[in-house]
Amino acid sequence: MAGVQVKSEIGKLRKVILHRPGRELLNLTPDSLERLLFDDIPYLEVAQQEHDAFAQKLRDNGVEVLYLERLMADVIRDNRQVREQFIDQWLDEADIHTPYWRGLCKEYLDSHYADAQALVDKTMEGMALSEFEIDRSNMLVDLVSGPTEMIVDPMPNLYFTRDPFAMIGNGVSVNRMYSVTRRRETIYGDYIFKYHPDFAGTPRYYTRDSSFRIEGGDILNINDHVLAIGISQRTQPDAIDAIAKSLFNDETSTIDTVLAFDIPKSRAFMHLDTVFTQVDYDKFTIHPGILGPLTVFEITPDGKGDIRIKEMDSDLESILAKYMGHSVKLLQCGAGDRIAAEREQWNDGSNTLCIEPGKIVVYARNNVTNDYLYKEGLDLVVIPSAELSRGRGGPRCMSMPAWRELLV
Numbered sequence: 001m002a003g004v005q006v007k008s009e010i011g012k013l014r015k016v017i018l019h020r021p022g023r024e025l026l027n028l029t030p031d032s033l034e035r036l037l038f039d040d041i042p043y044l045e046v047a048q049q050e051h052d053a054f055a056q057k058l059r060d061n062g063v064e065v066l067y068l069e070r071l072m073a074d075v076i077r078d079n080r081q082v083r084e085q086f087i088d089q090w091l092d093e094a095d096i097h098t099p100y101w102r103g104l105c106k107e108y109l110d111s112h113y114a115d116a117q118a119l120v121d122k123t124m125e126g127m128a129l130s131e132f133e134i135d136r137s138n139m140l141v142d143l144v145s146g147p148t149e150m151i152v153d154p155m156p157n158l159y160f161t162r163d164p165f166a167m168i169g170n171g172v173s174v175n176r177m178y179s180v181t182r183r184r185e186t187i188y189g190d191y192i193f194k195y196h197p198d199f200a201g202t203p204r205y206y207t208r209d210s211s212f213r214i215e216g217g218d219i220l221n222i223n224d225h226v227l228a229i230g231i232s233q234r235t236q237p238d239a240i241d242a243i244a245k246s247l248f249n250d251e252t253s254t255i256d257t258v259l260a261f262d263i264p265k266s267r268a269f270m271h272l273d274t275v276f277t278q279v280d281y282d283k284f285t286i287h288p289g290i291l292g293p294l295t296v297f298e299i300t301p302d303g304k305g306d307i308r309i310k311e312m313d314s315d316l317e318s319i320l321a322k323y324m325g326h327s328v329k330l331l332q333c334g335a336g337d338r339i340a341a342e343r344e345q346w347n348d349g350s351n352t353l354c355i356e357p358g359k360i361v362v363y364a365r366n367n368v369t370n371d372y373l374y375k376e377g378l379d380l381v382v383i384p385s386a387e388l389s390r391g392r393g394g395p396r397c398m399s400m401p402a403w404r405e406l407l408v
């Protein structure tokens with residue numbers, strides 16, 4: 001199973017990429033929360049226990065669990081040149097204010113982080129001013145900085161491996177992220193898809209240096225011909241035009257239709273998968289809040305290397321039925337209770353990870369939605385969620401499938 005294969009949202013999951021939350025969460029402070037896209041500070045030890053329980057449930061269901069941080073360490077472990085290149089790129093993008101501090105950071109990494117795994121973990125954790133024991137009496141900027149000042153920000157959102165890159169069929173979109181804080185996350189994917197023996201050579205349909213923003217949470221593989229992408233707070237329509245062209249003109253891709261779902265642009269609905277995920281051949285979870293305002297556009301090749309766009313004028317069920325070839329049922333988060341829907345939506349009640357048709361991983365805390373999904377015949381793999389949910393992402397956000405069995 002070298003390379004990637006993701007031609008649906010529901011085919012039996014065989015291989016997945018996760019990131020175990022690490023010390024980067026310890027560098028969240030009340031003042032940095034908003035900028036770093038968190039609403040509260042998770043208790044790391046418990047978040048790790050919950051994440052380990054998630055990974056174990058996946059293994060118990062026959063899924064090979066790969067960790068982003070280990071794949072990245074594999075890439076640099078025995079390759080001095082790639083290691084140097086990685087450090088330089090990470091420093092270049094770390095928003096370090098002066099060449100003097102860049103030099104100090106490089107020296108610090110070289111002298112303290114010879115071990116590949118320790119180095120990768122450190123790049124994720126960030127660097128605090130307090131780690132450097134140097135005379136700062138000649139630098140006004142350092143003297144006025146508070147003790148929690150970070151020289152390099154942490155990357156606390158890394159455990160949402162869904163977003164920085166996304167598998168589409170046998171290829172990958174390495175994304176340009178919406179926020180400054182998440183932009184550096186794609187460095188890891190870039191290196192893994194360039195240099196890791198299991199992933200090098202995977203066709204790329206989008207690159208991190210593109211002009212427009214797109215995130216993996218907006219990308220849903222409906223089947224091997226149809227891809228759905230959210231126009232959301234995170235993903236710009238221009239990026240969807242670009243990726244559609246790239247998919248239609250690349251002979252490794254079988255996608256011939258992209259459906260662009262125009263969802264409200266807000267934090268509660270940040271990605272399409274925050275409000276809409278497939279759970280079975282003919283079932284989707286959905287947040288009722290998007291049903292009214294949803295507009296869907298169909299994008300197809302025009303036969304001359306460009307694209308043709310058509311606004312769909314039917315309801316979501318009819319649109320999905322048209323492209324899937326059978327009727328579908330939409331299962332509403334909160335089971336029809338609007339307050340439960342909004343509360344559980346905030347904790348990713350619609351953001352399930354399907355591990356085979358009809359079997360989904362869900363957060364324990366969304367009990368109203370979960371009871372309803374259970375009564376609708378779904379097989380639920382329930383995971384603890386007190387701390388993980390503070391980052392505003394659920395089981396789908398916390399996982400990037402690398403291999404799913406094809407549907408028969």
Ligand SMILES: NC(=O)NCCC[C@H](N)C(=O)O
Binds near residue numbers: 162163216273274
């Ligand atoms: N696909 C997703 O909805 N991912 C969740 C990302 C949460 C993260 N705190 C963010 O705001 O980007």
